[in-house]
Amino acid sequence: MLKIHHLGISQSERIVWLAEELGLDYEYHRYDRRADNRLAPDEYKALHPMGIAPVIQDGDLVLGESGAICEYIDRKYGGAQHSPGPDHADFADHLFWLHFANGTFMTNGMMQLMLAMAEPKNEMPAAFAADRTAKAWDMVEQRLGEAEFFGGSQLTTADIMMVYGLTTGRMMRQTPLGDRPNTAAYLQRIGEREAYQRAWAKCEPGMEPNLT
Template sequence: MLTVHHLGISQSERAVWLCEELGLDYKFKRYDRRADNRLAPDEYKALHPAGMAPVVEDGDLVLAESGAICEYIDRKYGGAKHCLDVDHPDFADHLFWFHFTNGTFMTNGMMQLMLAMADPQNDMPTGFVADRTAKAWDMVEKRLGEAEFFGGSQLTLADIMMVYCITTGRMMRQVPLDDKPNTVAYLQRIGQREAYQRAWAKCEPGIEPNLA
């Protein structure tokens, strides 16, 4: 049986949400972050050589990386329902946003944080990355004014990947959405999905999802 190991407030919520969208019978195991440094506990780090979330197990397979995990689950258990075929008119858009998530969007925030920590007196590198980050958020807002989902006309893995960045991931950086009505409207639509509600209740009980 597929086992999803979820670390609280982490990217592993993507795998849980996808499993709920597919209506899978899967095993869910939740881990709290350490109180002293907010990192994964040793028990979680021992699951995979990468030592970080997310991780799933499927028989003898232990798989990390949220993009790989989501594609694996969708192709093996979902009939590639959320992976558009090359002949689909939304294929390129789905592919772009699926890879943009961790390749660019999340990387911008991490670069900004690391550069600031390395040299707090140097505003140039952090300003450069801040500009890239702002442009990425503008792209998100524009896209969600053009299409119902990141992947186009239907929910795809692009949405499964991106939603974490603009909900839970935003909790860590306090990014306001006051000037992004399309993004807020999209998040409200996602929040109404029963599968998302079930996944969130499992992943973060007692915490309201960051949908505004």
């Protein structure tokens, strides 16, 4: 059976959400972060050489990396219903946002966070990171004014990948949503999905999702 290992308040929430969207029967394991440094506990780190979330097990396979896991599960267990093929009108948009999520959007946020923590302060790279981050958020707002979902006409794994950075990831960086009505409306639509609600209740019981 497919096993999903979720680290509290982490990117692995994506995988639980995808499994719920697909209605899969899976084995779920949740791990709390350490109290002293808020990192993954040793038993989670032992699951994969990188020691970070997410991680799944499928028989003898141990797989990490959000995008790879999303593609694997959707193709193997979901009949690629959340992955438009090359003949689909949304194919290119889906691919772009699927890879933009961690390749650019999350990377910009992490770069900005690390520079804010670094000593001594250096204004030039900080300004560079801030500019890239602002451009990425502007692209998100524009896209969500053009289409109902990042991938186009339907929910795809591009949405599964992007939503974490707009919600939990944004909360962790204490980034306000600001004047972005298209993004705000999109997050309300996502929050109304029963699969998202089920996944969130499993991943972070007693905690409200950061949808505003």
